[in-house]
Amino acid sequence: MSEWLMAHPEVRTIRVAACDLNGQARGKRIPTRFAGKVEEDGTRFPFSVLNLDIWGEDIENSPLVFDSGDPDGVLKPTERGFIPMPWLEAPTALLPLWMYHEDGRPFDGDPRHALSRIVKRYAERGLTPVVATELEFYLIDDSGRTLRVPPSPRTGKRRSGADTLALRALDAFDAFFTDLYDACEAMDIPADTAISEAGLGQFEINLMHQPDALKAADDTWLFKILVRGLARKHGFAASFMAKPYEDYAGNGMHTHFSILDKDGNNIFDDGGPKGSDELHHAVAGCLKAIPGSGLLFAPHGNSYDRLVPDAHAPTGICWAYENRTAAIRVPGGSPAARRIEHRVAGGDINPYLMLATVLGAALNGLEDAAEPPAPITGNAYDLDLEQMPGTWGEAIDAFEASSEIKRIFPEELINNLTLTKRQELRFYEELSAQERIDLYLDTV
Secondary structure, three states: OOHHHHHOOOOOEEEEEEEOOOOOEEEEEEEHHHHHHHHHHOEEEEHHHHHOOOOOOOOOOOOOOHHHOOOEEEEEEOOOOOEEOOOOOOOEEEEEEEEEOOOOOEOOOOHHHHHHHHHHHHHHOOOEEEEEEEEEEEEEEOOOOOOEOOOOOOOOOOOOOOOOOOHHHHHHOHHHHHHHHHHHHHOOOOEEEEEEOOOOOEEEEEEOOEOOHHHHHHHHHHHHHHHHHHHHHOOOEEEOOOOOOOOOOOOEEEEEEEEEOOOOOEOOOOOOOOOOHHHHHHHHHHHHHHHHHHHHHOOOOOHHHHOOOOOOOOOEOOEEEOOOOOOEEEOOOOHHHOOEEEOOOEOOOOHHHHHHHHHHHHHHHHHHOOOOOOOOOOOHHHOOOOEOOOOHHHHHHHHHHOHHHHHHOOHHHHHHHHHHHHHHHHHHOOOOHHHHHHHHHOOO
């Protein structure tokens, strides 16, 4: 049994789980006395389990199901090891897993392996991406027919409107945020600054930069699970869905990244505000991949309600210095900290696929020594720019056909995700507006 479990004898059960293509945790509950066997030998469940639709149903015509006899994969622990699950009443631990074939080969349909492939491509060039994510979410009272901001546990009152960067908005839910930061520390999630955002009951928490993209994705995935679970423990909901309210800003998930060479130098730093040639190559790669990767940044039906003009989400494919209307922003500040901010993704993404897309596209640009167009100035919404896919169907088609995506992801994952999203699109079109909200509020 692991040292962590031996140091936490109060833990009576564990969960073992892997991340599916929709970012859902799929796994099992196991008594603690059998934990050693899972640590040593792993566990098994079907390959198809990492390729279910958002309802948890098999994908019709998937080669992983009946055509192949629905065989098992082997699930092995990731480097993370056991972590607590503070949102549950009973002391419980989670062991994150990823999937392999019987002969030890990584399963190409596993999103964590997809990101690992990109990290290895960087390593082969002597490069290390340094990554941070910013996560927006809403706290929501979903106990009635209409979604509302929860009443403050301190005052019993509800916020009547948005209140950007307001301390009183944070203080109103101080007990929740205190528990959240304590839980992040226990789970080794590097949660940094929290702010109130532009939506009704909307907040953002930044996770710190780190030179380990796999851990950054793990942290983001686990943070989303934690926030949703802990909110329920406090008597309300938390949601990362892209657009829970028609009249308020959607939830984004911005990614900041720089790249270190083998000596630890930031290759984007040229000593000034412009940034190096390598920064421009990476920007060009990110821009070129956006049409085909829209599905990774906006993976669900509700995602496209966020990607509309003048709603704090980018719609045109462009880049700029210090401009939050652009899809790709180069922030100001010290040249040594020069970085790229990728602003397209919604809060409803799978963090492994999203980071693989962003970092893979940047690496494509570096490998090609690609040059971006001139950076824009002013309001991107007012410019005549190439637009991202405007509908879910268009994004699915563009993803399947994209040559840039084929450089980033293995063929099996592309096929699996395409089949999944086409099935979801078909069923989604039959849902009422309320059913669509109910579908995504707690899941993504």
